[in-house]
Amino acid sequence: MPETRTPPTVTLRRGTAPHPRLPGPGTPDRRGPWHYLWWLVAAQPLRVLTGSFWGTVWMVGLMVPPYLLARAVDDGLRAGDRSALLLWASAFAAVGLANALVSIMRHRTMTLVRLDATLRTIRVVARHAARLGSALPLRISSGELSALQVLDVGRIAQILTLTGPGVGAVVAYAGVTALLFTISLPLAVVVVVGVPLLAVTVGPLLRGVHGRQSEYREREGRLTELAGDIVAGLRVLGGIGGRDRFAARYRERSSALLRQGYRLGSTTSWFDAVSSCLPVVFLAAVTWIAARLALSGEITVGEMVAVYGYVAVLVIPVFSLIEAAGDLTRGHVSLKRVVRLLGFSPPSSEVGAAPPAGPSELVDPRTGTRVRPGETIALVSVEAGDAADVVERLGRYTDSEATWGGVPLRDMDPAAVRDRVLVGDNEAYLFAGPLREVVSVHGDRTDAEVMAALRTAGALDVVSTVPGGLDSAVEAQARNLSGGQRQRVRLARAVLADPEVLLLVEPTSAVDAHTEATVADRLREARRGRTTVVVSTSPLLLARMDRVVLLSRGRVAAEGTHGALLDTRPDYRALVLRGSEEAGGDGS
Secondary structure: OOOOOOOOEEOOOOOOOOEEOOOOOOOOOOOOHHHHHHHHHHOOHHHHHHHHHHHHHHHHHHHHHHHHHHHHHHHHHHOOOHHHHHHHHHHHHHHHHHHHHHHHHHHHHHHHHHHHHHHHHHHHHHHHHHHHHHHHHHHOOHHHHHHHHHHHHHHHHHHHHHHOHHHHHHHHHHHHHHHHHHHOHHHHHHHHHHHHHHHHHHHHHHHHHHHHHHHHHHHHHHHHHHHHHHHHOHHHHHHHOOHHHHHHHHHHHHHHHHHHHHHHHHHHHHHHHHHHHHHHHHHHHHHHHHHHHHHOOOOOHHHHHHHHHHHHHHHHHHHHHHHHHHHHHHHHHHHHHHHHHHOOOOOOOOOOEOOOOOOOOEEEOOOOEEEOOOOEEEEEEOOOOHHHHHHHHHOOOOOOOOEEOOEEHHHEOHHHHHHHEEEEOOOOOOOOEEHHHHHOOOOOOOHHHHHHHHHHOOOHHHHHHOOOHHHOEEOHHHOOOOHHHHHHHHHHHHHHHOOOEEEEEOOOOOOOHHHHHHHHHHHHHHOOOOEEEEEOOOHHHHOOOOEEEEEEOOEEEEEEOHHHHHHHOHHHHHHHHHHHHHOOOOOO
16 A cells, blocks of 8 residues: 555755655546545545544444443342442443543544545645646635635545544444344334434534535635735835725725624534534433333333433434534535636646747737847836736747747747746745745756846845845745845846746836846846847836837837837827836835
């Protein structure tokens, strides 16, 4: 089995100790929520069977003490036989100790089962998210993805408790019913009929909880996404005066979610109250019937004590089954979310046409934009987002008619295009690690080359202001750096990659004018002879471009040098001069 074999080892870096390589999570069954759940069970059959065994032994073991107690009462106390009383009391203590040990094994095994399901789901989700790549944000919000990785995986894993105590609860229920038939037919009938009635009673409440939980989770994911967007863009929002507006929107949606949470809490509280109260009421009813039968002489006092013990202990499997029903309700919502994500198809991975053999012209037919090899140009759009959309098409991140060397980009091998065309924007992820590895992601560049890239991006201050220099630790998404530093580290990483075609979106929007002018000069020098496209409205950058392309109403309206467009295009002049008046960065 995969759980017991010795995994191979792999050396990650020269001089480091070998680390165990985890076996792959396998191929999940994406046909539906229940198929996926069964795949989690089938992925660890030995462990699940072991959990079922210990769960069954534990549940059945709970039914033995009432029988031993009945024997101690009838054969020891009532008969006045001290040896028999000591014998049954000793057996009672031994069974209690054994069941405690079994309980430890049950809990340990089921914890491993749940952890395996959690890790397996996390890994298949992460793997599929990586396969989706740039298509992921178009399919699922960041808030929903965060909620899935944090909350849903735990709820799915909790369902697997059914395979241990859940199986044992069914066996224990059947065993108690059989024992009651040997004591009293009326009592057995009450138990056989009563337990299903408990399930029928809580059924409508479960459906209500299920529906409201689904809606609540969807709204919760959207609100989490909004909060993340606000935090990520706090500096920009403050600069354009939108902080109060977005804060008001968040408060409004948060209040709506709070009200819905109250409604969900009301339904959940009724479910918890009913599911807690009904087994106790059921136990009281069975105990009252057993007491009447003992008074009438139909059963002995010891048998009445045994009946009470059986039914009292039966509350545990009944509770387990009711809790399992709740876990299924909550987990089914999470299962649907995971299966939905896994159902998203990644971009075509088929090997297509090869890119041009050498530097070639990039063309976006939708706007008429042409990028000649070896030139440094800027894209400026009157309508917000048009220039960035051109970059998405030229970078082969969206399906379009864009061509490279006369061949449609969408027909080319994506991997081959990625090797030669790089899109750098302010949303590019920064992984945690030493600053050196954050900039040189493949670890194949010297410190001198890394420092040169940082110098080009105007980011040498990052090295000097953090302890450790290039060895200093950078948190995920560079949270321990300022907004301007993060932007310049992203630019340094893109410059160090040295692609044939570099497409940059607002690479200096968060820096001051002096730093921006320095970066513009150094970037032009570093990219000499290579194709570079910059989306910006900064005059400091535009003045250093070979050519500026002005987009208006989705088409190329004019092109030329920055100075020529300032003289001939009032719309261009108003756009870039307004941008220079309003621009302001942290300069850090």
